[in-house]
Amino acid sequence: MKIHKLISDSDKLAELVERLSSAPFVAVDTEFMRENSYWPDLCLIQIASTEEAAAIDPKAEGIDLGPLMDLLVGNTDVMKVFHAGGQDLEIIHNLTSKVPFPLFDTQIAAMALGFGEQVGYSSLIESMLGHSLDKGARFTDWSRRPLDKRQIDYAIADVTHLATIFPRMVEKLRKSGRGAWLDEEMERLADPSSFAFAPEDAWKRLKLPSRNPQLLGRLKALAAWREREARNKNLPRGRIIKDDTLGELASHPPKTQEDLGRVRGLSQGWRTNDIGSRLMEALQTAEPLSADDLPDRGPKRPGLTKDAALVSDLLKLLLKIRARETGVAPKLIARSDDLEALAAGVREDLAILSGWRFEQFGRDALDLVEGRLAFATENGRLKMTRTARDEAET
Structure with a gap:
């Protein structure tokens, strides 16, 4: 594989992208910093095909990332491969308002191949390629320039290994017939x-044990205000104001800006500064949350009786058994709320009752709930057995 150490020139980047545009897939990774900012500070982009790999410096003066972004979000002929790519995708979305497609996440694929839930990249590489990764530059400051050779080598190694394991994972998925499970x-x-x-949705990330429309209306207004302040100043939300302080202000709103000086978590400066004034404006213009927007009192699905809770526990045990037998991470097969819903009597709109999940787990889960399947022990080992009732019916 040809390695381009660090591309900081627009022409060289465009030439690289042109070559990669004919590849069947590219492995992608990023290095960024966000400890002191709202928006992730993109410091490095790594990309590789089976033929070549490179690190790209997005901080290089005058570099045009347009061709690279076109490849990632506009070229649907090239598969984009990530590992645990949520934050990488967020960065690309921030730059383009789009998400790469088609895409493949090796951490998700690993759940179908017996590597467990949320397997780390180093563990996956060690399992599939048989060697350990150099973690020496893992916690480096990627925003500082110049980057040294060890940093660049470390960063490029991530995508070269990713480009190596991707075809192997696809082949394993093909042989096992599990590729469609990941769609x-x-x-x-x-x-x-x-x-x-949207800033107006920021309040939904906060938890207050209340359904009071006035209180939640204030929380919604304050959370939206904080979100805009954080974005405009490019600071973490907590640097503007902490979550617990936001909840206190919503629960016990100050009457005047002068009162902000007595709120725990705020300095005396809030009594007179501009940000304090904007906070008070958000509070004073807050409207009660509408009935349609109020959080549910509980899940829309039926609640669990004591007996149903026991059935739910049995379903979770069955899930562990089936996951162990198939080598698939339990999280990929079923989620706890679906198991509880099934135990409570729900039979509609459950993922485990359709498609491959039904074949691998849902059918047995339904049989267990409806009395056609039971747990038994044989020679000290737990196993599933069909009930006499089921055998009589068949």
Whole structure:
């Protein structure tokens, strides 16, 4: 594989992109910093095909990333491969308002191949390629220039290994017939709405044990105000104001800006500064949350009785058994809320009752709930057995 150490020139980047545009896939990774900012500070982009790999310096003066972004979000003939790519996709979405497609996430694929849930990149590489990664530059400051050779080598190694394991994972998925199992997960990952986040929705990330429309209306207004302040100043939300302080202000709103000086978590400067004035304006213009926007009192699906809770526990045990037998991460097969819903009597709109999930788990889960399947032990080992009732019916 040909390695281009660090591309910081627009012409060389355009030439690289032109070559990669004919590749069947590219492996992609990024290095960024966001400890002191709202927006992730993109410091390096790594990309590789089976033929060549490069690190690209987005901080290089005058560099045009347009051709690279066109490849990532506009060229649907090239598969884009990531590992645990949520934050990488967020960065690309911030730059383009789009998400790469088609895409493949090796961490998600690993769940279908027996590597467990949320397997780390180093562990996956060690399992598939038999060698450990150099972690020496893992916690480096990627924003500082110049980058040294070790940093660049470390960064490029991530995508070269990714480009190596991707075809192997695809082949394993093909042989096992599990490739289609991942379609739903990959589509969810590629949904732009996951990254397009309106300030007016920021309150939904906060938890207050209340359904009071006035209180939640104030929380919504304050959370939206903080989100805009954080974006405009490019500071983490917590640097503007902490979550617990935001909840306190919503629960016990100050009457005047002068009162902000007595709020725990705020300095005396808030009594007179401009940001304090904007906070008070957000509070004073807040409207009660409408009935349609109020959070549910509980799940829309039926609640669990004591007996149903026990059935749910049995379903979770069955899930562990089936996941162990098939070598698939339990999280990929079923989620806890679906198991609880099934135990509570729900039979509609459950992912485990359709498609491959039904074949691998849902059918047995339904049989267990409806009394056609039971747990038994044989020679000290747990196993599933058909009930006499089921055998009589068949």
